[in-house]
Amino acid sequence: MESDWYSIKQEITNSLVDSGFRVYVSIVDIYGNIKIIDEQIEPYQDIIKRSIEINQHYLGIGDYAIPLSSKNLMIFKISGKSLVILFANKGNIAQLLSFKKNIKHFAAQIDQLLGDIEVPAKTPEAVTVPEVKLVEKKIVLPTKQILGKEMPLYYPVLNKKLGDKVKATVQEISILHLCDGQHSFSDILELIAQPVDSLFDFLSKQMKNKVINADAYPFLIECPDCDHLHHLFIPKPLHEAARDYFKLLIRAEICKHEYVVFINKKLKLEPQSFRYFTDFQKDKFMKRLEEHYYTILS
Numbered sequence: 001m002e003s004d005w006y007s008i009k010q011e012i013t014n015s016l017v018d019s020g021f022r023v024y025v026s027i028v029d030i031y032g033n034i035k036i037i038d039e040q041i042e043p044y045q046d047i048i049k050r051s052i053e054i055n056q057h058y059l060g061i062g063d064y065a066i067p068l069s070s071k072n073l074m075i076f077k078i079s080g081k082s083l084v085i086l087f088a089n090k091g092n093i094a095q096l097l098s099f100k101k102n103i104k105h106f107a108a109q110i111d112q113l114l115g116d117i118e119v120p121a122k123t124p125e126a127v128t129v130p131e132v133k134l135v136e137k138k139i140v141l142p143t144k145q146i147l148g149k150e151m152p153l154y155y156p157v158l159n160k161k162l163g164d165k166v167k168a169t170v171q172e173i174s175i176l177h178l179c180d181g182q183h184s185f186s187d188i189l190e191l192i193a194q195p196v197d198s199l200f201d202f203l204s205k206q207m208k209n210k211v212i213n214a215d216a217y218p219f220l221i222e223c224p225d226c227d228h229l230h231h232l233f234i235p236k237p238l239h240e241a242a243r244d245y246f247k248l249l250i251r252a253e254i255c256k257h258e259y260v261v262f263i264n265k266k267l268k269l270e271p272q273s274f275r276y277f278t279d280f281q282k283d284k285f286m287k288r289l290e291e292h293y294y295t296i297l298s
Helices: 002-015 039-055 093-114 170-177 185-191 196-208 236-241 279-289
Strands: 024-029 034-037 064-066 072-077 082-088 131-134 137-140 146-150 216-222 229-235 245-252 257-264 269-273 292-297
Touching: 002 024, 002 034, 002 093, 024 039, 034 039, 034 093, 039 072, 039 082, 072 093, 082 093, 093 245, 093 257, 093 292, 170 196, 185 196, 196 216, 196 229, 216 236, 216 269, 229 236, 229 245, 229 292
Parallel strands: 146 292, 245 292
Antiparallel strands: 024 034, 024 082, 064 072, 064 146, 072 082, 131 137, 216 229, 245 257, 257 269
């Protein structure tokens, strides 16, 4: 059994080798009971356990928590009964988000090893946050966690049936037929032989003309590190629910950069790169970020 846990831990580590820095791993059950842990994560055990207790019922599968904004420490909920903790001594914390792509793969293996465990059903009672020790320093766990949720995909839907007299090319009609609520923007892009900017412009135009639903905002976002243009449809309800800014953490595998974009109520964009941050600046930035959504562009 111990060798099985070690094999999964090593596989997770190897899957993150493209991050450019060593990633340390721990695997725990839904109650925070450790199944295996790299020694580099051991000083944070109390913080991790308390964070899991606080956020147990608030994190959905695929969501993550960052218990310490000054550390590259992330807790991923990968299933109803297991979590994976990732830690790195350097690099950008956003780079750890690439683990998101493999959550289902590792969840199946880990849950099989865990076997049958009772999943908590009750909302936890209020938890008093204690002081915890870390390498002879006292650290108080923040009561306000930095949480990230995956941004939902945009699924365009026609507002009405296409008539026989529709003015469109054969390819455009093919695209409109795919706007059935079952195909996302990225799905449609894979199914047609057309550049991403052409499809983005066409769908944006059809939204403006009310041919397809307009429950998302089309955004053309320029990567602050390389000027690569990223095409995104951000659901209107998410943007409207934000207090001041809608905050989106973007990991762009297309250009191998990660950054955050702030979108105000007037839909003005403010991209912010991680590239030249010192540790102090990154800590300050992550505190400003607080709750946010994230997306991975591949």
